[in-house]
Amino acid sequence: MKTESNIKPKPILDLGNGKYHINYNVVEVEREEIGVFFEYDTVLIEGLPTYERVVESLIREKYSISNELAIQRQRDTKGSEFAEYCEYADSCKELARECMESWEK
Structure with missing residues (x-):
C-alpha cells in the first residue's frame, strides 16, 4: 500500500493490538x-514482527499463495517468470533483514 507522511516513517511501526x-x-x-x-510502501503484520513474517508479508504484497505455487510448479516451462519471482523473494529477504536490524537497535 502506498503511503505519504510529513514525518519520516520508522521501518517497523507498532500500531498497538499486536499489529505492525x-x-x-x-x-x-x-x-x-x-x-x-515522504512517500513509501507499507504492509501490515499481525503478531510480533519476525524475519519470517516480514518476508512472507512482503512476498504476499505481490504474489498470493496460489500464484506462488503456480510459479513454482511451472518453473521448468516458465523459467523467466520463475527467475523474476526468485529475484523478488531475495529482495524481500534482504529488506526484511534490514528492517529487523534497524528495529532491534
Whole structure:
C-alpha cells in the first residue's frame, strides 16, 4: 500500500493490538506547494514482527499463495517468470533483514 507522511516513517511501526506496519521504499519528496514529505510502501503484520513474517508479508504484497505455487510448479516451462519471482523473494529477504536490524537497535 502506498503511503505519504510529513514525518519520516520508522521501518517497523507498532500500531498497538499486536499489529505492525512494515515501511519500506521510503523516498523524500519536495513539492513547492507542500514542502518536504515522504512517500513509501507499507504492509501490515499481525503478531510480533519476525524475519519470517516480514518476508512472507512482503512476498504476499505481490504474489498470493496460489500464484506462488503456480510459479513454482511451472518453473521448468516458465523459467523467466520463475527467475523474476526468485529475484523478488531475495529482495524481500534482504529488506526484511534490514528492517529487523534497524528495529532491534
